[in-house]
Amino acid sequence: MTTEGIPVWDIEEPDIDLGDLVLEDENDALVANRTREMKRSVHAWLCFHSGLFAEWGLTHDAVDESAILSSQRMQSEGHYRWDSAVETRRSAMHSLRTQLGDEITPSPIIFDAEGIALGYNLPGFSDIPEADLRVFNERFDGDAGCGYESWGDFCNYYRNLASYLVYDLSAVLNILEDLLPDYLPQIDQAWVERQQNRHYRQPSIQVVGVHCDRDRTVDQALSARELGRLVRVHGQITMLSPRKTQYITAAFHCSRCDDPEVQLVPQNRYDDDMLFPLPCSVQGHNGWNLLEPPESTTISIRRALLQSAQVNSSDSPAVLVEFQQELTDQITGGEEVILVGYVRSRPMNKTSKRDRNREVYLVVTGIESNSVQTDVEVLPEEREMVMEWANARSFRERLTELTRSFAPPIVGRDYVKHALILQQVGGSSLAQRSDIHVALFGDPGTGKTVMSNYSLSLSPASRYISGERATIPGMIGGQSTKSELFSSGDKKVIVPGVLASVGPGGIAVIDEAHFLDKGGKDLSNELNTALELQWVPLAFVDGGKVVTKTPVLIAANPKKGNNTKFDPLSNLTFAQQAGMKDSTMSRLDVPIVMIDNLLSEDEEEKRAIAALMNLNGDFREDNPDSEILNLRFMQCFFSIAREYSEVRMTPDIMRYMAKDQVKSRLGRSDGDSVSNRRMNSLGRLACAAAKLSFSNVVTKEHADFAIEIMSKTLMDVSPSAAEGGKTMQQSNRDEAIWNALNTFYAITDKSQFNMEDLVEGIRKHWNDVNEGDVPKRDSIVQAITGFLSTGKRHPQNGGLRKSGKTWGFDNE
Ligand SMILES: [Zn+2]
Known part of the structure; x- marks a missing residue:
């Protein structure tokens, strides 16, 4: 990389570090004392975790053992609020030997602020003579400038580190940078040699486990009062940049000198502009060549936008977040995450450098969870109400009321509602795919839209896209053409599409799907991958992908504009009439065709009465005489049902369902064979039915219900139609x-x-x-x-x- 042509005098003063301006109100003496105190705390943590107390029993192994015990205690006391954080937080309490590994590139050092504050890993008593503790600084090569009066004194310093990490992280990081090179050889002499290797770099530092009083919403994290502090934020990654190399210290050679000296220029970490050396002493030499690592020091970063999870609107607040080093591997677009991060500010863009109004952003110090399961939140009194209702009813009674209350203005077509109800709860998480994909092919006026809108309204985490406007980027994921993640702009930012943005408990609705192949575009390859594999690679970013783990509801009309109904006598299959690829059909669990024909007398009468009841206000939730469960109740019911995620089938039930499958395959006169895939779909539906019973075990009743729904689908009515063959x-x-x-x-x-x-x-x-x-x-x-x-x-x-x-x- 050459920088020829860039004027070398364009050097800015480093921006004022706002983080240092918002410390707690303290008088000057305290501030001066603070750095020394902080250094003692960092020293205390390092002494303990690098095995400096080994001769008094606190060996690496002993430290690791106490990490496990303290982690167990923390877990039992409820300090770990996300199961996925347990591993990370436990390893944070381990010895540095275990944390760093023995590669040239050390693994990150993780600090668990809450774990440090509690100090469960510290023994209550110690054999270390106080005389030794007082001069402990002499025990190692560097200078921490301190000793400790007593074991109690030492423990206090150790535990105080938690508050320094939260309120003054940059100072702690500076101290660590100074002290670590001297500590590493205490852990293992091999680090002396490793540190001399030109490819060695210092371990990166991660911080997790801040106390819950540091929890902030995305909106709150953007507040100036958090600058320089650690916060914990819960949100969804809505835009993600590819990996970039950020120069921490840039090394330069004059591009014209014959034997140039290396010029090292420390960079401002909170500004994207490269700082250059002063011009070379030779007149006319004004270009610099940037040197790659190891001459320069660099880190890998990715930036992303984090938006509040569980919101429908795309214009809700979002905070810019930056992932560094190892953390860049742990993130994908569309994911819902819990991040611990350090609030900083930076210029909004290239032209606003001298603007003192800056953008607040988050440097991520740790990922506590990237598989958050935050479903619709059910309040205790709501849970009680749902449980009371459910316990008083059999499976079929529950089903009758749920069906009546599901999209209440539509009366009849219960089998469609049944499929949509099962889609809401989903199959067993033990299966390779638990999500149930449903397609409604329907003549206009058959209630398709009312039903899919109702499905959509059952969770704020659901997303909607119309096939008419759908593009691969919009549906799956794509790149942003105008991103503000980097001040220079960046054209390769991953923006997850609708299928990659659905939160837990939500579904993705693709409406007007008959337009999916409109105007020469063909979205079927990506759609098929999204439905089947549930992740889609993005070609424009190396290694980029989006996760599309969501149930999908596809709704389609007949495609022909002048004939708005499906034609059962057409030479085209229903799927073809809706413009749906055969290959897509084969990935659907429940394809249903809703034709606007006369139904049985009974059904027609039900519909006529329903129309009148509608006029009567019977379907309105505020009508006390209505037999309709309101939307909130339905949301809570489904959220609770989804908690029974690991559903199992007994061998008896498996045999029972397999028999039905064999009967379906052999019993057909038209020579069509019901696909083996039907068995997988049947299994998913049966597990979902068990969840409606708030149970983890499939019974015959659940299996029968699944078979009943399946018999109404296109797959059973006309297997080859579901395969894309004949109607x-x-x-x-x-x-x-x-x-x-x-x-x-x-x-x-x-x-x-x-x-x-x-x-x-x-x-x-x-x-x-x-x-x-x-x-x-x-x-x-x-x-x-x-x-x-x-x-x-x-x-x-x-x-x-x-x-x-x-x-x-x-x-x-
Ligand atoms: Zn020169």
């Missing part, structure tokens, strides 16, 4: 054409025909064996061609044969 109507029609053709052949004297003879013959004899109208010529021709290609055979006449344009039967 049931198509199969029936082809069979009718075949029968008419053979009737005609049995009667005629001719043995050689052209296509028109066959069409005419079928027309003439259609009503000999069939009812209703004769199919169109196109359908007949297509069917005849199909009989030839599939080798369809008649017991007497045999199969069709063709020579040139002449047709006949091969039993001739």
Whole structure:
């Protein structure tokens, strides 16, 4: 990299470190004393964790053992609020030997602020003579400038480090940078040699486990009063940059000198602009060559936008966050995370450098969780109400009321609601994929939109996209064209799409899916990967990917504009009529076709009454006579049901469902085989049904319910339709054409025909064996061609044969 052409006199004064201006109010004497006190605290932590007390029993192994014990105690007392943080926080209490490993590039050192404050890992008594403690500084090569009066005194200093980490992290980091090189050889002599290797770099520092009084919302974290402090923020990554190399100390050579000296320029870590050396002493030499590591010191960083989780709106506040070093590997776009970070400020952009109004952002010091499970939050009194309701009802009684209350203005079509209810709770987390994907292919006016909107409203973590406006970036993830993550702008920032942004408990709705292949675009590859693998690689960022772990609800109309209903007699499958790729169909658990035809008398009457009830206000939640469970109740019910995530099937139930599967595969007369994938879908639905019972075990009742739903889906009604083959109507029609053709052949004297003879013959004899109208010529021709290609055979006449344009039967 060369910097020729960049004017070297463009050197700014480092920006004022605002972090240092907001310390607690303290008088000057205290401030002066503070650095010394802080150094004693850091020294105390290092002494203990690097095994300096080994001769009094506090060996590396003993420190590791006490880490596990103190971690167990902290967990039992509820200090770890996210299970996923347990490992990280436990390792933070381990010895430095264990934390650092023995590679040239040491693993990060992790500080657990809460663990340090509690000090459960420190023994209550110690054999270390106080005379030794007082001069402890002499025991190691560097200068911490202190000793300790007593073991109690030492423990106080150790525990005070927690507050320094939270309120004055940058000072602690500076002290660590000074002291660590002297401490490393105390841990293991091998560090002497390793530190001399030119590729060695100091371990990075992570801080986790701040006390819950440091929890801030995204909005609160942006407040100036937090500057220079550690906070813990919960949010969702809505934009993520690729990895970049940030220069900490930049080394330069004059680009014109023959034997240039290395010029080291420490960089401002809170500003993106590179600082250059003063011009070379030779007149006219004004270019610099930047030297790569190890001459320069660099770190890897990624930046991201963190937005409040569990919000619908995309314009809610977001805070810029920066991940450094090892932490850059632990993050993907769209994830919901709990971060501990250090609040800093920086210029908003290149032109606002001298602007004293700066942007607040977060340097992440630790990731406490990147798999947060924050579902719809149920209050204790709400839980009590739901449990009381549920305990008083059988599985079927629960189901009846839930179905009635699900999208209440739609009466009837219960099987659709059943599928959507099961989608809300999802299958077992023990399965490779627990999410249930549903597709509704429906004529306009069949209630598709009302039902999908209701599904959407059941969780604020759900996301919506219309197929008409859908793009790969919008649906899956893409790159931002105008990002503000770096002051120079950055064109390769990952912006997770709708499928990658759904939070726990939510679903993704793709409405108007018949537009997905509109205008030459084809989203099916990415959509298929998102549905099946649940993560999609992003080609424009090396190693970039988005996670699309969400249940998907697809709603589609027939695609043909001038004929707004699905045509059961069409040559096209339902999926094709909706513009849906066969390959996408095969990834759906429950594809349902909703045709606007006359239903049974009973169902029609129910609908008519419903229309009147609607006028009566019966479906309004505020009507006390209404038998409808309100939306909040439904949200709480589903949230509780989702807690039963690990559902198991007994061998008996597995056998029972397998039998049904075999029956479905063998029992069909049309030769279609029900896919093996149906078994997986059936399993998911049965597990979901168990969750509705607030149970972790699938019973026969749940299995039956799953089979019942499956029998209403396209997969069972017409398996090949779900596979992208024929509609049931198509199969029936082809069979009718075949029968008419053979009737005609049995009667005629001719043995050689052209296509028109066959069409005419079928027309003439259609009503000999069939009812209703004769199919169109196109359908007949297509069917005849199909009989030839599939080798369809008649017991007497045999199969069709063709020579040139002449047709006949091969039993001739
Ligand atoms: Zn020079």
